Amino acid sequence: MIGTPNNNAVDVMKFICAILVVIIHAPPLLSYGETANFILVDIIARIAVPFFFVCAGYFFFNKINLKNGNVEKGSYNLKVLKKYVFHLVNIYTFWTVFYLIWWIPLWYNGGNLTLANMKGYFLSIFISGSFYHLWYIVALIYGMAFTFFILSYVPIKRVIITAVIFYLIGTFAFRIRG
Known part of the structure; x- marks a missing residue:
């Protein structure tokens, strides 16, 4: 190799x-x-979990062309992002359908197969994950796309400084409430 x-x-x-x-x-x-x-x-x-997010970002952004700490605008980088997101969407769709086939009879037998519950379920597919353990894939899809587009327009130093400030605010806000 x-x-x-x-x-x-x-x-x-x-x-x-x-x-x-x-x-x-x-x-x-x-x-x-x-x-x-x-x-x-x-x-x-x-x-x-944060380590897995960092690894995913590291390996994804190693494939991206950067210029002065920003994602270069162009078809190559967009193609890499689309391929990555498409791969994640395929995995997510497969497991969503797999679990849906498994759970529909259980929901039906339990009297939970209602229109209101199905609306909530289909909404959760795009927000929090179709099933509780699939949240990671949804977060990875949104996180990579968001980071890609932010780094297309905002210098990486500013992104890091902003992230540290938000982290500190979140840490101290939780400490005050908790």
């Missing part, structure tokens, strides 16, 4: 983060103590 860069450290971290995602959903220390479980699940394991 000549010419293909290896990202062994990223691969190892992705493996660790995959285990951390499992830990988030199946807290292993809960029976031993709430404090230990809180530290593992709500502090340590919470790096996993």
Whole structure:
């Protein structure tokens, strides 16, 4: 495999983060103590999802042509974005249909197959994910497209400074309320 860069450290971290995602959903220390479980699940394991977003952004934007910290306007970059989003939409559509086929009989038998519930479900497809664990794909689609277009018009330094300011506002606002 000549010419293909290896990202062994990223691969190892992705493996660790995959285990951390499992830990988030199946807290292993809960029976031993709430404090230990809180530290593992709500502090340590919470790096996993942001890490996966960072990896996705890193690998996506490595394919994009940048000029002075901005996405170059042109057909090549737009083609790369469309291909990436189309790939994610295909995955999301497949799993949405798969789960829908599984859940419709259950909704029907439970008396939940109503017009109001179906409206809410179809709206959630575009907002929060068709099923609770598919939110990540929806967020990745919107996040990549949003970041692509922001970086097309706003210098990367300004984007980073703005992101840090919003992060600090969110952190301190939560601290005041919490």
